[in-house]
Amino acid sequence: MDKDSFFEMVISSVCFLFMVVFAIEPAAGLDDCPESRCGDYGSVIRFPFRIKGIHPEHCGYPGFELSCTQMNDTLLELPLSVNLLVKNIDYKLQLIQAYDQHNCLWRQIHSLSLSASPFYFQGQGVIPHGYTLFNCSPAERDSLYEYDLISCLSSPAYKVYAVTPYTKIREWPLSFCSKIYNTQEVPLYRLEDNISLVWSKPLCQHCEAKGRKCRLKNNSTNYETECIGNQKGSSSTLVATGIILGSFLIVLVVIGVLYRVYVSYQLREENQERIEKFLEDYKALKPTRYSYADIKKITNRFNEKLGEGAYGTVFKGWISKEILVAVKILNTSKGNGEEFINEVGAMGRIHHVNVVRFVGFCADGFRRALVYEFLPNGSVQNFICSPDNNKDFLGWEKLQEIALGIAKGIEYLHHGCDQRILHFDIKPHNVLLDYNLTPKICDFGLAKLCSKDLSVVSMTAARGTIGYIAPEVFSRNFGQVSYKADVYSFGMLLLEMIGGRKNIDVTVENVNHVYYPEWIYNLLEEREDLRIQTEDEGDPQIATKLAIVGLWCIQWHPVDRPSMKIVVQMLEGEQDKLTIPPNPFSPTSPTQKNACLPARHTIQDLEVIHE
Structure with missing residues (x-):
């Protein structure tokens, strides 16, 4: 519907309402x-x-x-x-x-x-x-009773009389009469x-x-x-005036509602056109496009729900008896389709063992869905627990393998694709595990693509999950937003994997507790162990290495954080070659140098990439 058609519809509706108003007004009251x-x-x-x-x-x-x-x-x-x-x-x-x-x-x-x-x-x-009605034959004395005669019931052969209870029966010649009824x-x-x-x-x-x-x-x-009805003309005038004013207000409300519907419809149409244009350009990547009927068939009419997030609900599905998939039905009431374009655009460019495999998508009218490989072990969040929990703890060797896999996946997003992909939502829930507990990064709804030779992106609003968002995403006082935001999120995830606890808890009862990453830093600075249960002699070294890498990643200023390529090298190297980073919880402390990190450079040299 174009703008001219909309206003023609509004004008027609207004004229119709006024016709109804003036048709009803004369009969008001x-x-x-x-x-x-x-x-x-x-x-x-x-x-x-x-x-x-x-x-x-x-x-x-x-x-x-x-x-x-x-x-x-x-x-x-x-x-x-x-x-x-x-x-x-x-x-x-x-x-x-x-x-x-x-x-x-x-x-x-x-x-x-x-x-x-x-x-x-x-x-x-x-x-x-x-009365009692009598049928009487003509007699010589019948003229005495003409007052009680009922002419319409009488005939020349007989006459009908109405007798009251007060009539003296002896005055009647009963021999000539018969009773009809009372x-x-x-x-x-x-x-x-x-x-x-x-x-x-x-x-x-x-x-x-x-x-x-x-x-x-x-x-x-x-x-x-x-x-x-009204007794006075003034009352009728007041009623008529009230009806006209009320009707006018109704017309204004109807116009407002129609305009909002029109604007909403136009926005949905524009978003749909934008998505269709994007998908047309995306054909070269050979994705599989499913209809909404296909999605319902794959999920057995959305029979088995796996989880739910802000942007949609995930269901289990079957492409065939052997191939299981996870189908994410996007919530079209949120956003303007950007998360759909982000995810399809990013996933179509990714082929890596540590990134979830993208199977296809659905863009059927306003219905949108994303289809991924099914990973049976859920997210890393399911396996984050205290090392003292012998039942669910995976062991330090396996945790190091998972951390290294996640780091390699992020490093691939930053350096291995034609365009650099910034995830902006690295957290335990967005890292899934396959049958062999191999980690795979998922959920690219907040991702941004930029050129590999440019590092800084401009952002109009913060994005990510509280507890994993880098400081510069909130405030430019810490520097400009770049791929180092993903490094910060990975560091917070890594520290959470070590201790099995959340890195942020702002509830009132915990305001006096020591911030967990700062507690780890204090232990390392005092050269104490991390006070964790270990079964193997190498476990303390692994835990310490993971802690040092995590602390390097959560430095306040982006230029003080390593790139993911350096992070991979640190995780693959020996613990005794790492040094403790500067205290990230004391902004006034001097920055320490480390041979494993590139030299500091000024952020002003980086060109801003506009959205």
Whole structure:
């Protein structure tokens, strides 16, 4: 999506929102259930009534359902199948007038029962009673009973009379009559064809009296009602103004969200294009590129997890039954793809016994993964323990072999590739061991590449792991950043391997403890042994040699540290040919000379390589 398309989308969204706002604004504060009627002349239908099939259920009160007939009459359905047509509804008096569509209410009055209805007869205070209907043959005296005659039920052959309980039966010629049925109780004066019903619940008279409408409260479970609509124009203006301002704020928020989405999308697109361009240039190195489906198949859908770090999670996988691999799924929510380019770019140039073998990679859309050889013994961190721990301690000969292998791997990165590779994250977790405990350097996510004839790199931010980061990476007062930063990290790793403890611990309970590397230096300076358990006569010499090399590597100023080529020579040489380095914990102490180290030179002579 380009910038023009984005802004077209924003403008369209804004126009749509304003159309919605102005469409809704005239109805602000009014009920969302419109008034309706059956036909052109029927009564107006609104809450508490609703027309079935036209109004949703929340527009009416339970028991107040009406229907429209084919003739557009309004039909009121009462219990026991009594159907009446609505003549008029008075919402202020809460009264509904109804009549029988055949003008003979008495046909249905015997079935009428309001006990299950919200309505009751108008004039409920009048004493109600039922009627008894009689079918009588014409007689000479039938004119005496015309007041009780029900014409709509009568015919020339017989007449039907409604007799009250108060009628004197002896005045009736029972020999000429037969009982039809008894009716339900109705008010005494209700003998005409129209019937008036009233309701008391819901009570909406107070709303109607104020010119407002009544409706059910939102989210009410007890059928509570409320008045809606505004009495004064000023209130309506305030509501409309509030809606417009609120809508405008919503539009601004939507624009902000869309812009952030757009920027995020553009950054991801740019990062993806950068990675794809890098991979296109990288084809000459013949790497194996896997799809994300291949990665899922190799890892058996990420079935076995080996570990997790800041930039991704590592899973165990199988290229075939014989070839095991470790697959690192990168976390795309962190960084901008730089760690992916760093690792692929660096690993494609490396072929060394002490560097983990790079098998391939995945760059499928925004999904990225790195595939390495699988090393069964995990990292060096698993084997760092106190020499007093006979169970897990590898022995001084093996520790020296591991230290030498790591040094050779770093020396290869600095001098053996076409371009110098600075790792910037040398630590026990990033050195893996194969079946024979041969060390292999891994995790090049923070690595930087530079020309071999230039030594210093510029950095915009510190990188690495606390406890292994060289001082100059934090502060240029110690010098400029160069490959000597890896030398410092290796020295800290080496000292940690000797004593089986962390080189940094800044917790409160340990602030009074002596810094471990400084403790080692004090022992060496006083020509004491390292107070470690040994089983062989050569063990103290190995431990002392490793300690001296480690202390040389952690000198504060980069120019006082040896190169990794010199470090390899020191590890392969004899211990008695090494001298104790200057005290790295006393910045004011003079620098001592050592035949094993190159002469000091000024850091200003080195050209800065810009990122």
